[in-house]
Amino acid sequence: MSLLNLLPHLLNGIALxxxxxxxxxxxxxxxxxxxxxxxxxGSLFALGAYFAYAICGAKLPLPPDVLVAWAxxxxxxxxxxxxxxxxxxxxxxxxxxxxxxxxxxxRDPLYGLLLTFGVAMVLxxxxxxxxxxxxxxxxxxxxxxxxxxxxxxxxxxxxxxxxGMAVVAMGAVWFIVERxxxxxxxxxxxxxxEIVQALGIDLTRLRVWVFVLGTMLAAFAGVIMAPLWGIRxxxxxxxxxxxxxxxxLGGVGSFWGAALGGLLVGMVVGLSGAYASExxxxxxxxxxxAVVTFRARGLFGKKSVLxx
Amino acid sequence: MLDVxxxxxxxxxxxALFSVSLSVRAGEVLALLGANGAGKTTVLRSILGLTRARRxxxxxxxxSITASATHHIACAGIGWVPDDRRLCPTLxxxxxxxxxxxxxxxxxxxxxxxxxxxxxxxxxxxxxAETLSGGEMQMVAIARALLGSPxxxxxxxxxxxxxxxxxxxxxxxxxxxxxxxIASIVVEQNADVALGVADRVVVLSQGHVAWAGxxxxxxxxxxxxxxxxxxxx
Ligand SMILES: Nc1ncnc2c1ncn2[C@@H]1O[C@H](COP(=O)(O)OP(=O)(O)OP(=O)(O)O)[C@@H](O)[C@H]1O
Ligand SMILES: [Mg+2]
Numbered sequence: 001m002s003l004l005n006l007l008p009h010l011l012n013g014i015a016l017x018x019x020x021x022x023x024x025x026x027x028x029x030x031x032x033x034x035x036x037x038x039x040x041x042g043s044l045f046a047l048g049a050y051f052a053y054a055i056c057g058a059k060l061p062l063p064p065d066v067l068v069a070w071a072x073x074x075x076x077x078x079x080x081x082x083x084x085x086x087x088x089x090x091x092x093x094x095x096x097x098x099x100x101x102x103x104x105x106x107r108d109p110l111y112g113l114l115l116t117f118g119v120a121m122v123l124x125x126x127x128x129x130x131x132x133x134x135x136x137x138x139x140x141x142x143x144x145x146x147x148x149x150x151x152x153x154x155x156x157x158x159x160x161x162x163x164g165m166a167v168v169a170m171g172a173v174w175f176i177v178e179r180x181x182x183x184x185x186x187x188x189x190x191x192x193x194e195i196v197q198a199l200g201i202d203l204t205r206l207r208v209w210v211f212v213l214g215t216m217l218a219a220f221a222g223v224i225m226a227p228l229w230g231i232r233x234x235x236x237x238x239x240x241x242x243x244x245x246x247x248x249l250g251g252v253g254s255f256w257g258a259a260l261g262g263l264l265v266g267m268v269v270g271l272s273g274a275y276a277s278e279x280x281x282x283x284x285x286x287x288x289x290a291v292v293t294f295r296a297r298g299l300f301g302k303k304s305v306l307x308x
Numbered sequence: 309m310l311d312v313x314x315x316x317x318x319x320x321x322x323x324a325l326f327s328v329s330l331s332v333r334a335g336e337v338l339a340l341l342g343a344n345g346a347g348k349t350t351v352l353r354s355i356l357g358l359t360r361a362r363r364x365x366x367x368x369x370x371x372s373i374t375a376s377a378t379h380h381i382a383c384a385g386i387g388w389v390p391d392d393r394r395l396c397p398t399l400x401x402x403x404x405x406x407x408x409x410x411x412x413x414x415x416x417x418x419x420x421x422x423x424x425x426x427x428x429x430x431x432x433x434x435x436x437a438e439t440l441s442g443g444e445m446q447m448v449a450i451a452r453a454l455l456g457s458p459x460x461x462x463x464x465x466x467x468x469x470x471x472x473x474x475x476x477x478x479x480x481x482x483x484x485x486x487x488x489x490i491a492s493i494v495v496e497q498n499a500d501v502a503l504g505v506a507d508r509v510v511v512l513s514q515g516h517v518a519w520a521g522x523x524x525x526x527x528x529x530x531x532x533x534x535x536x537x538x539x540x541x
Contacts, residue, residue, distance in 0.1 A: 181406055181407070184396075184399055184403045184406065184407055185407060187396060187398060187399060188396040188399060188404075188407055191396050191397070191398070192394055192396065194358055194378075194394075195388075195390065195394040195396075196407065197358075197377075197378035197379045197382070198356050198358065198378055198379075198382050198388045198390075199379075199382060199407055199408050199410070199452070199456060200379050200382035200383045200410045200456060201379055201407070202377075202379045203379065204377075253398075
């Protein structure tokens with residue numbers, strides 16, 4: 001296999017990596033402000049994918065005539081609706097989860113881990129109850145699917161779209177975190193929760209909004225990822241592992257750390273998939289074990305979650 | 309303006325304050341003095357609701373704030389300049405200041421007015437807080453409190469770690485706030501510095517109020533002053 005042949009896999013890696021970064025950024029914002037690891041973050045990602053499927057496939061709990069009318073709407077419009085609406089529909093799950101997590105704030109992270117692990121299990125079972133255990137394929141509009149030939153190589157159109165939509169979302173997150181007062185509040189609150197309250201900022205409300213943002217990012221990534229990974233109840237776990245890995249690699253509280261870490265993990269998954277597709281997920285878990293064993297400091301020498 | 313009556317505060321099961329009472333009138337500077345570990349910081353933390361008073365009552369502008377959320381207490385018009393300044397190190401000076409901006413029932417301060425008082429801030433806006441000197445950090449911390457439009461500012465050891473010249477500047481600012489009608493509580497280890505700006509004094513000892521009265525009464529009686537503040541002045 002020549003190196004040039006790897007290019008489409010590289011694109012695959014970039015698309016995956018950017019989506020992983022989005023999941024990781026939400027995970028990181030929550031970890032920063034609540035000082036708790038949200039193991040249910042992957043379940044929010046999975047819910048995003050399932051809700052998108054329900055919207056795109058017109059499989060919603062709505063009156064039959066409405067559904068028929070909706071199914072008649074062009075797929076492109078239904079897909080676009082799913083991209084926007086699915087994250088909004090998942091947001092309330094994040095709000096409820098934040099409510100449940102309140103009792104763990106300021107406590108040993110073990111409480112949060114156990115609680116969110118339980119919530120992840122509940123959400124995964126809920127998905128099985130509602131949608132069953134089978135896999136679903138997300139319908140993709142014709143213009144976004146299929147492939148084309150460039151440089152004598154076959155490229156998948158949707159991966160370009162996925163990478164593009166992820167870049168737009170990353171840009172939005174960068175703007176929110178780095179350029180708005182809300183972003184400054186989140187950073188200051190993660191550093192020192194007492195002072196932000198003493199400055200008159202309602203920390204309780206701030207935490208809810210951070211959860212909403214993190215939830216919507218995870219759900220958005222779930223929507224975009226659905227056509228790449230397929231939709232299955234276990235997909236949440238496959239998403240939370242790279243997020244955790246990225247935060248170990250990139251350090252907590254660093255936007256660019258998460259972006260670079262995401263690309264790195266995406267590349268590993270994408271390129272190992274080039275040689276043996278069955279290996280791509282396994283390679284991610286192996287990388288996690290390797291990083292935790294040999295480089296818990298992360299790539300940038302910042303204090304990592306493992307040392308917090 | 310502020311009335312603290314007989315508060316008891318604890319860290320876990322350890323009692324730090326024993327029936328502490330004090331009051332601050334509008335536009336007045338109160339010096340809160342005492343040795344290491346006397347409970348001065350704890351008084352400020354209790355007023356802010358960061359360390360809850362388990363017994364007693366704290367009233368600000370006639371309303372009880374004993375059980376209020378910290379952000380409500382801040383929005384009522386109480387500002388805080390903590391002893392370790394507590395800026396967000398990775399944010400710029402401008403961002404640190406903007407976090408403090410809010411409106412209250414008291415006089416609002418614009419960024420322009422605040423940088424008139426602390427002129428060096430104009431050139432520091434884009435710097436990250438962690439790169440500032442101690443004196444510059446103190447300036448940002450005070451400016452941040454002012455931008456929150458306070459009626460009362462709680463200063464915790466504002467002279468700590470600063471060069472004498474900068475201590476003078478900080479005290480001049482406290483005087484200036486007083487002229488603008490803003491009341492202050494100034495916690496100090498360095499008693500003479502605080503007595504120079506204060507109207508009244510409360511001396512704490514091991515979590516109890518040891519003495520309270522006018523600055524003049526204390527400075528007029530060197531024997532009393534030595535007894536209360538022994539090593540502190
Ligand atoms: N976080 C804490 N946990 C437990 N005990 C504390 C805590 N903070 C202060 N204390 C104890 O409470 C008492 C009062 O402390 P406080 O910090 O209010 O004193 P202070 O007068 O401000 O002293 P300093 O001059 O050293 O700042 C001390 O005995 C101190 O050891
Ligand atoms: Mg103190």
